[in-house]
Amino acid sequence: MVLRLGTGSTAAFVVAKLGQLLSTGQLTNIIDEVDPNLDLVKSGGGPLLREKMVEDKFVVVVDDSKFVSGLYSYAGKEIAAFEGVVEHGLFLDMTTAVIIAGKEGVSVKSK
Secondary structure (H helix, E strand, O other), rough: OOOOOOOOOOHHHHHHHHHHHHHHOOOOOOOOEOOOOOOOOEOOOHHHHHHHOOOOOOOOEHHHEEEOOOOOOHHHHHHHOOOOOOOOOOOOOOOOEEEEOOOOOOEEEOO
């Protein structure tokens, strides 16, 4: 992952905050796919349940290779129906915005 920051006075605060979020597990970089509805597949095990319970706004940053034409969204409901399944990696109707970086620059898709 590449994060570009300016050299202004707030850059040090941003880096410190990002470090804190990474070290506490509140910031992850494990998005596998995002579709045009902003539904996404995210791997990462344990954090999935916590992220779904705690997040008020869910904004993700991906490169354009992660953007796909569609996910099998119905599968999330079917998987969740299995006895013993606590959570799955499909984030359906939860993502607030997706920031997509690509060769043409950066675009933002939001609901």
